[in-house]
Amino acid sequence: MPGVDISPRLPAGRQLIQGYGDGGFRIAGKVYRGSVLILPERTVAWSVVDPEGIVPDSLAEVTADATPCRILVVGCGRRFAPPPEGLGGGLREAGIALEWMDTGAACRTFNVLLLEGRDVAAALIAVP
Numbered sequence: 001m002p003g004v005d006i007s008p009r010l011p012a013g014r015q016l017i018q019g020y021g022d023g024g025f026r027i028a029g030k031v032y033r034g035s036v037l038i039l040p041e042r043t044v045a046w047s048v049v050d051p052e053g054i055v056p057d058s059l060a061e062v063t064a065d066a067t068p069c070r071i072l073v074v075g076c077g078r079r080f081a082p083p084p085e086g087l088g089g090g091l092r093e094a095g096i097a098l099e100w101m102d103t104g105a106a107c108r109t110f111n112v113l114l115l116e117g118r119d120v121a122a123a124l125i126a127v128p
Helices: 056-064 087-093 103-115
Strands: 017-021 024-027 030-033 036-039 042-045 071-075 097-101 120-124
Touching: 017 103, 024 036, 030 042, 036 056, 056 087, 056 120, 071 103, 087 097, 097 103, 103 120
Parallel strands: 071 097, 071 120
Antiparallel strands: 017 024, 024 030, 036 042, 036 120
16 A cells, blocks of 8 residues: 555535436435535535526525535536526626536536635536
8 A cells, every 4th residue: 555645635524526327426425316406515405307497596505505606517417408598697697607517527527626625516417
């Protein structure tokens, strides 16, 4: 065993995505069935099941969170689909940049941004 530990270090409570698929996610050691919103220190169930359901109201918990994010990574499902018209504008007004991609790419991107210490949240549609 090498003498240098290179495991990523995260502040307590951070929500690293450890796996996705089969209709859910494993985040910070806990399994979630269905879609999720990942906020800086907690993960909650999200009722959205397809990209058309991603509207400003469905993201209200992200914009109202006590620990605001600067970047919202959205996973729109198994395959990329364009974001609904006007979604980015409302987030931009709240000071949040929208990063829209398929769910797999969103999981990987979220983890990289989290490990970089960025103020990031995620809205992820579960994939089979």
